[in-house]
Structures are given as structure tokens and as C-alpha cells.
Amino acid sequence: MSTDSVGIHTDSVPGVGPQPALSAELWQAFLAGDRRVCARLISKVENDPRSVPAIRERFAGRLGQAIRIGVTGPPGVGKSTLCSVIALGLAERQHRVGVIAVDPSSPFTGGAFMGDRVRMERFVGDDRIFMRSLASREGRGGLSPATPYVADVIEAFGMDRILIETVGVGQAELDVLNCADLVVLVLQPSTGDAIQSLKAGIMEAADLIVVNKSDLPGADTVLQSLRFVYSLGGAKARKAPPLLATSAQQTEGLDELVDTIERLATSLVESGRHRELRQARLVDEIRRGIQQELWERFLSQTEAESAIQKVAADLAESGGMAYDFVRAACSQVELRVREKRD
Amino acid sequence: MSEHPIKVVVGKPGLDGHDRGAKVVARALVEAGMEVVYLGLRQTPESIVAAALEEDADVIGLSVLSGAHMTHFTRVRALMEENGLGDRLLTGGGIIPTKDQETLSKLGVGKLFGPGDDPNAIVGYIHEWMATHPRGDV
Numbered sequence: 426m427s428t429d430s431v432g433i434h435t436d437s438v439p440g441v442g443p444q445p446a447l448s449a450e451l452w453q454a455f456l457a458g459d460r461r462v463c464a465r466l467i468s469k470v471e472n473d474p475r476s477v478p479a480i481r482e483r484f485a486g487r488l489g490q491a492i493r494i495g496v497t498g499p500p501g502v503g504k505s506t507l508c509s510v511i512a513l514g515l516a517e518r519q520h521r522v523g524v525i526a527v528d529p530s531s532p533f534t535g536g537a538f539m540g541d542r543v544r545m546e547r548f549v550g551d552d553r554i555f556m557r558s559l560a561s562r563e564g565r566g567g568l569s570p571a572t573p574y575v576a577d578v579i580e581a582f583g584m585d586r587i588l589i590e591t592v593g594v595g596q597a598e599l600d601v602l603n604c605a606d607l608v609v610l611v612l613q614p615s616t617g618d619a620i621q622s623l624k625a626g627i628m629e630a631a632d633l634i635v636v637n638k639s640d641l642p643g644a645d646t647v648l649q650s651l652r653f654v655y656s657l658g659g660a661k662a663r664k665a666p667p668l669l670a671t672s673a674q675q676t677e678g679l680d681e682l683v684d685t686i687e688r689l690a691t692s693l694v695e696s697g698r699h700r701e702l703r704q705a706r707l708v709d710e711i712r713r714g715i716q717q718e719l720w721e722r723f724l725s726q727t728e729a730e731s732a733i734q735k736v737a738a739d740l741a742e743s744g745g746m747a748y749d750f751v752r753a754a755c756s757q758v759e760l761r762v763r764e765k766r767d
Numbered sequence: 768m769s770e771h772p773i774k775v776v777v778g779k780p781g782l783d784g785h786d787r788g789a790k791v792v793a794r795a796l797v798e799a800g801m802e803v804v805y806l807g808l809r810q811t812p813e814s815i816v817a818a819a820l821e822e823d824a825d826v827i828g829l830s831v832l833s834g835a836h837m838t839h840f841t842r843v844r845a846l847m848e849e850n851g852l853g854d855r856l857l858t859g860g861g862i863i864p865t866k867d868q869e870t871l872s873k874l875g876v877g878k879l880f881g882p883g884d885d886p887n888a889i890v891g892y893i894h895e896w897m898a899t900h901p902r903g904d905v
């Protein structure tokens with residue numbers, strides 16, 4: 426049996442591609458808090474999507490309790506600086522904290538410059554906190570596609586609060602809404618006029634808005650515009666989230682920031698909303714899983730791909746439509762599923 | 768493991784000066800398609816290795832212009848071994864006499880580059896090293 430660098434067996438088994446299993450020693454080391462193993466499991470889910478199911482299967486019973494907190498906002502507003510403050514504050518309040526910071530990959534070279542650790546050096550070597558930088562790779566919505574799975578690894582490792590800092594390109598990005606339980610939107614005084622241009626959806630989704638760099642002129646104006654925007658209410662009909670002003674530089678408003686996040690986290694759990702969110706994500710996961718599985722079963726039939734190519738060539742010639750072929754292909758998969766069951 | 772971009776942690780140990788050199792190298796690595804975790808100034812060998820461990824970095828790159836290269840490279844290399852990162856590359860730059868390079872090389876430190884070298888020389892070296900050093904088992 427072949428084993429790769431994290432000791433995950435990679436022999437392919439008949440059926441749906443290779444199904445790697447985690448070795449027992451490695452799993453024990455992970456459970457015992459070996460940070461190196463945690464780091465390598467993260468690389469595994471990041472680099473090899475096919476390994477994800479087998480790894481996550483091990484996490485049964487270990488997921489679903491942690492609160493995932495997205496920290497988003499335009500570039501340079503202080504997301505990393507505040508993540509550092511929040512992580513330390515939560516650790517002081519007896520939490521074990523994961524931090525995931527996502528930075529953009531260059532679409533041209535695939536490279537990424539990840540500078541968030543510069544603002545997070547205060548907790549290097551702190552056992553209560555595990556920090557990981559991720560390049561966004563193919564992700565276009567502010568996160569890397571593997572982000573939720575990386576968060577799973579970190580939660581299974583024992584962290585009960587997980588901060589996810591999104592890419593700061595353009596406006597606040599929206600992927601984070603799908604994988605965070607709470608969303609913190611960070612702005613700064615010069616964002617004033619830019620509030621209108623924030624991506625639709627993020628203002629509605631934010632559970633907390635922080636105007637950082639309140640030591641700079643203009644913070645009050647931003648707070649006022651925010652209050653104004655929310656007072657319009659309208660179709661969004663959502664209660665305005667708490668608005669806070671902070672200055673990481675002058676250490677102002679930071680305790681209040683951490684307290685507010687803790688309060689939001691507690692009420693999320695007590696109201697049952699956390700469970701609802703988890704359930705909704707499971708619905709998505711099941712749907713996507715079925716799609717994926719059926720697709721793979723279809724493709725695993727001999728010559729499935731060449732049949733698609735051939736039918737497409739015929740249709741292009743004849744001007745016909747693809748529905749008949751799609752229906753026929755689906756019932757074939759269905760038949761095979763039945764055969765397997767009987 | 769499937770192909771993935773090479774991950775490099777770049778840091779500057781010690782209390783001295785600016786990080787222009789480290790940033791130039793970091794940029795060159797990014798341009799070459801690598802994922803670079805930049806740690807910035809005033810790092811300790813401990814903080815650099817702790818970060819590399821969490822990041823699961825393939826390579827650690829140090830910039831040492833203060834003249835304290837012997838201390839820093841030796842210490843980082845020792846910490847890498849201690850933390851199970853002995854199979855990863857330690858490289859970097861500074862003003863490092865050949866004699867010192869040879870000593871460091873015997874300790875397992877990779878090739879080191881000077882301020883006059885083209886930043887792409889280190890890119891080439893990392894690619895070459897990665898191609899000839901598959902990762903060992905845990």
C-alpha cells in the first residue's frame with residue numbers, strides 16, 4: 426500500500442477514484458494536539474480535493490460546535506490587525522481559536538503574497554491559537570475553495586472559535602456568507618463615500634460593522650452614513666447590526682469588539698440559529714454530494730465522455746437539442762444504481 | 768500528493784533595519800507562481816519556525832544582512848530538525864563569506880544568495896531543490 430507525505434494511503438480502490446484513509450498513528454497524533462499533523466492535514470484538503478471525504482469522515486462527531494466568524498471588508502482597513510485582537514481576546518475568554526487568512530492568488534502566475542501574519546505575530550507560539558494563511562487559488566469570491574474544509578480540520582483539532590479573514594480585493598466579497606456563522610464587516614473612515622458601492626448583500630448580511638482607524642478623521646461621518654442607510658430600512662427589513670468604532674492603534678473599542686462578538690456568538694447558539702445554519706449547510710452539502718456522485722457514476726461508464734462529444738457533434742450538425750440525450754443518460758445511471766442495490 | 772504551488776515562508780530575523788531585500792525576493796517568488804507567507808521584520812528563529820510549521824511550508828527563506836547569519840541560520844536549522852521540518856529547505860540571503868556558507872551547508876542549510884544576485888537565481892534554486900527532494904513521510 427502506498428503512503429504519501431502525511432501518511433495517507435493513496436491506493437485507488439475500484440469505484441469512485443482513490444479513497445485515501447488516514448493512518449491510525451496520524452489520527453492519534455492529531456487528536457493529541459500535534460500541530461504539525463494538523464498543518465499537514467490542512468495542506469492535504471487544500472491540495473487534494475479527492476482526499477476530503479475520507480478525511481472529513483473521521484471528523485464525525487467533532488464538528489458543528491465551533492462558531493465560524495467571517496471578517497471581511499475592503500483592502501487595508503485593518504482586518505488582520507483586528508483578527509489578531511479578536512483572537513487574543515477570545516483566547517483570554519477561554520476559547521481555543523483558529524484563524525484562517527485568505528489572500529488573492531495571481532490569476533496569471535498562480536503565486537500569492539500573503540502578508541497577514543505581519544499583523545498577527547503576537548500569537549505565534551501560543552497554544553490556544555492556530556493560524557493558517559491560504560491563497561485564494563481558483564476562488565473568486567474572496568475565499569479559497571478549500572476554506573470550509575480547512576475550517577473543519579481546525580475545528581476537529583479542537584478550536585471552538587474560527588476567524589476567517591477574506592481577501593481584501595475590491596469590495597467586501599460574498600463567499601464568506603456561505604461558510605461563516607457570523608459576519609463582521611470592517612470599514613475605515615475613508616470608506617465614507619464607498620458605502621453605496623459595497624457589494625449588494627454584504628450590508629444585509631453583516632452581523633456587526635466595525636469602523637476601524639477611528640483615530641483618523643472621518644470615522645463619525647462613516648458611522649452617520651451607516652446609521653442613515655440602515656434607517657432607510659426598506660425591502661431589506663433587517664434590524665441594523667451593532668455598529669462599533671475601533672482604533673487598533675490607540676487600543677480603543679477593542680474590548681467592546683471582543684465582547685460584542687462573544688455576545689453575538691452566545692445568542693447565535695441560544696436562539697437555535699447556529700443549528701439552523703449548520704442544517705442549511707448540510708442540505709447544500711447533500712445536494713452537491715449527490716450531484717457529484719451521479720456525475721462521477723455517469724463518467725465512470727465506458728466511453729461516457731466520447732458519447733458526449735459525439736452527440737454534441739451530431740447536434741451541432743443537425744441543429745437538434747440535447748434534452749433527449751440527457752434524459753437517456755440519466756436513466757442509464759439510474760438503472761445502474763438500481764442494479765447495484767439489488 | 769497532487770501538484771501544488773510551492774509554499775515559502777519569508778522572514779527577517781533580528782532587530783536590524785529594513786526589509787526591502789526580503790520583499791524583493793518575496794515578489795520574485797510570487798511572480799514565479801509560489802505562495803509566499805511574508806512574516807516581516809524583527810522575527811526570532813522560534814517565531815519563524817513556528818509559523819513555517821503551521822503553514823506547512825516547503826521552504827523557509829531568511830534575509831540576514833546584519834552579519835549575524837551564522838547565529839540565525841544555525842538556530843533556525845536546529846529548530847527545524849527539532850520540529851520535524853528537517854525535510855524542508857532553508858535558504859536565504861545576506862552578505863555571507865564562502866567560508867561561512869560552507870559551514871552552514873554542513874549543517875543542512877541550503878544555498879545562500881548575496882545582495883548582488885539576481886532574485887531569479889533563488890527562484891531557480893528552489894525549483895531545482897523541490898524537484899529533487901520529494902517530501903518524506905511523517
Ligand SMILES: Nc1nc2c(ncn2[C@@H]2O[C@H](COP(=O)(O)OP(=O)(O)OP(=O)(O)O)[C@@H](O)[C@H]2O)c(=O)[nH]1
Binds near residue numbers: 504638671672674
Ligand atoms: N491609523 C490606524 N492604522 C491602523 C489601524 N489598524 C490597522 N492599521 C494599519 O492599517 C494597515 C493595514 O492593516 P491590516 O490589518 O493589514 O489590514 P487588512 O484589512 O488586513 O489588509 P489586507 O489583508 O491587505 O486587505 C496597517 O499598516 C496597520 O498598521 C488603526 O486603528 N489606526
Ligand SMILES: [Mg+2]
Binds near residue numbers: 504
Ligand atoms: Mg489582511
